[in-house]
Amino acid sequence: MVKSVVGEENFIDMQPNRSNNYCCGGGGGFLQSGFKEQRLEYGKMKDSQIKDTGADYCIAGCHNCHAQIHELSEHYGGNYPVVHLWTLICLSLGILGPNEREYLGDDLKEVNVFHPETAF
Amino acid sequence: MTLAAIKLGKKNRKNIFLNKVKKLLPEGGNLNACLTCGACASGCPATGLGDMDPRKFLRMAALGMDEEIIKSDWPWMCTMCQRCVYVCPMQIDIPQLIFNARTLRPRDERPKGIRDSCDMALRNESTSAMGTSPQDFEFVVQDVLEEYQEAQPEFADMQAPIDKKGAQFFLNQNSREPVTEPDEMVPLWKILHLAGVDWTYGSRGWAGENYCMFLADNDSWETVTSQTVGQANKLKSKTFLNTE
Known part of the structure; x- marks a missing residue:
């Protein structure tokens, strides 16, 4: 799915991947547990893994992961954009409106905007 | 001269935490099968937090150190991601041990x-962790839908059904989208629309997150899950799609 949306040559998987991949630290209630310092420490491994790919964007599969990785990106200074898969699917289909681009980076904010006149 | 064997602890082994959890799990979660190899701890992002790691936690449980386990905050720093089970040569269910440790307090x-x-x-x-009412959810979905049907005429026929009977898919939704960033609901609606998917939200049990499960409050977890599954069944949806 991701390859068909971004192009095969633009997809870089993390290492290790699949069942050897690392949890980002947003799940299991961690986001609401109050242990913020530990949660960010936990996520350091995921942040390094993402940076090591050299990719411009990180796609998160669910809302919890998105919230955690987005925070990791800012906290550890990588500042890579973290997007939901639905955002990239709609962008690739040319149906992503101006108000559905909250998490796109500046490089894609103005690209192929659907009904740009409806921006608010 | 032969030394007498060291006796560990004075507890009745039957009643230690580890053995109680073993009774709850298929094959006892293999909790007695640890080879102490450390594969779990070496790849666990929570290793080192709170001076703990998965292997150490399991050893403490095996030694009957229940009081120390109750005192530890580590069960709340483990996300129960399952990686330790995948890498374990004995498939020991440490995440279930952690989940049950949460119930000790x-x-x-x-x-x-x-x-x-x-x-x-x-x-x-x-069942929203943000306390949003069914009425507020219905209002937001309808309001956002109408706005987009008008602003993007190619999607004038797009629907975001609530309580549609007999739909193929029953979708849930993380509360944060309708409550704090409603525009983020729209791309998914568009994809479902273009793919011709027959789907519905429920006015009841629409919220996908389940913090009662994370709290290890089993009765409340069941209440929340029954609410959402009950709604899907009431609407006679064929497939439950958990988007969380």
């Missing part, structure tokens, strides 16, 4: 943020 001594989110979900039939 009284409910009001578990992390407040998780407890409050669970309590919010119990407030009304939405």
Whole structure:
């Protein structure tokens, strides 16, 4: 799915991947547990893994992961954009409106905007 | 001269925490099969937090160090991601051990943020950790849908059904989108529309997050899950799609 949306040559998987991949630290209630310092420490491994790919964007599969990785990106200074898969699917289909681009980076904010006149 | 064998602890082994958890799990979660190899700890992002790691936690449980386990905050720093099970040569179910360790403290001594989110979900039939009512959810979905049908005429026929009977898919939704960033609901609606998918939200049990599960409050977890599954069944949806 991701390859068909971004192009095969633009997809870089993390290492290790699949069942050897690392949890980002947003799940299991961690986001609401109050242990913020530990949660960010936990996520350091995921942040390094993402940076090591050299990719411009990180796609998160669910809302919890998105919230955690987005925070990791800012906290550890990588500042890579973290997007939901639905955002990239709609962008690739040319149906992503101006108000559905909250998490796109500046490089894609103005690209192929659907009904740009409806921006608010 | 032969030394007498060291006796560990004075507890009745039958009643230690580890053995109680073993009774709950298929094959006892293999909790007695640890080879102490450390594969779990070496790849666990929570290793080192709170001076703990998965292997150490299991060893403590095996030694009957229940009081130390109850005192440890580590069960709340493990996300129960399952990686340790995948890498374990004996497939030991450490995440289930962690989940059950969460139940060892009284409910009001578990992390407040998780407890409050669970309590919010119990407030009304939405099961939303943000306490949003079914009426507010319906209003937001309808309002956003109409706005987009008008602003993007190619999607004038797009629907975001609530309580549609007999739909193929029953979708749930993380509360944060309708409550704090409603425009983020739209791309998914568009994809479902273009793919011709027959789907519905439920006015009840629409919220996908389940903090009662994370709180290890099993009765409340069941209440929340029954609410959402009950709604899907009532609508005679064929497939439950958990988007969380």
